[in-house]
Amino acid sequence: MIDEAAELFDLWCASRYAPETDAPAPAPATDGKNKQVVPKERIVPFKEEWEYDIGSYIAFKQGRYARAEDILTAAMNNKNIKPGESARLNLALLYNGSSRRVQALALYRKILEDDRIDKKLQAEIYYKIAVIQREQKENRSAVLSLNQALALDPAHSRSRFMLKQLDS
Numbered sequence: 001m002i003d004e005a006a007e008l009f010d011l012w013c014a015s016r017y018a019p020e021t022d023a024p025a026p027a028p029a030t031d032g033k034n035k036q037v038v039p040k041e042r043i044v045p046f047k048e049e050w051e052y053d054i055g056s057y058i059a060f061k062q063g064r065y066a067r068a069e070d071i072l073t074a075a076m077n078n079k080n081i082k083p084g085e086s087a088r089l090n091l092a093l094l095y096n097g098s099s100r101r102v103q104a105l106a107l108y109r110k111i112l113e114d115d116r117i118d119k120k121l122q123a124e125i126y127y128k129i130a131v132i133q134r135e136q137k138e139n140r141s142a143v144l145s146l147n148q149a150l151a152l153d154p155a156h157s158r159s160r161f162m163l164k165q166l167d168s
Contacts, residue, residue, distance in 0.1 A: 002061040009054055016047075045078055052078075053086050060094070069094050085117055092128070101132045123153035130162060139166050 046052050052075035059068035072091040075081070088111050095104035108125050111117065117125075126149035133142035143166055149159040 002058060006058045006062065009058055013051075013055075045074070045080070047080065049075060049081055049084060049087060053090065056087075056090060065094065065098060085111055085114070085121065089125075096128070096132060101136065105129060105132055119152040120156075123149040123156045123159065126152065127156060127159045127162070130159070134162070134166065142166060 056068040056071040075087040092104045092107040126145045130142040130145035146159045146163045
């Protein structure tokens with residue numbers, strides 16, 4: 001199923017971002033020893049955030065985590081769009097999933113600085129921060145983060161559950 005989605009997305013990108021020239025493709029690069037160098041996959045500078053989201057999702061589902069990270073990083077660095085929370089959250093999740101928790105925490109905290117995000121999302125981010133803090137054996141910090149989550153969204157059940165676990 002994901003391969004079909006990838007094929008459709010590739011067709012979409014090829015039609016939307018087709019090269020504007022009929023020039024032949026350049027010859028493959030070599031490493032000086034006549035071995036062909038496989039070029040890094042090029043990331044098209046997409047025009048809309050959803051394209052980055054879909055591209056990174058497909059790469060992630062295919063197990064191409066570095067590619068997903070490259071796409072999300074490109075979204076964050078694209079001066080023509082202002083990435084919303086989805087690109088930043090997905091990148092933070094990718095960092096956390098690849099055991100780069102310091103980077104994940106930094107990005108979560110940066111997202112919290114954005115006053116456009118609603119309280120339920122803020123609560124979810126504090127919960128995700130608490131999960132990382134608990135994994136790092138920083139239980140006191142995790143409790144503070146969980147209390148922040150519950151102050152923003154008293155119905156956040158996962159925060160309440162983890163808080164009970166940490167208190168026992």
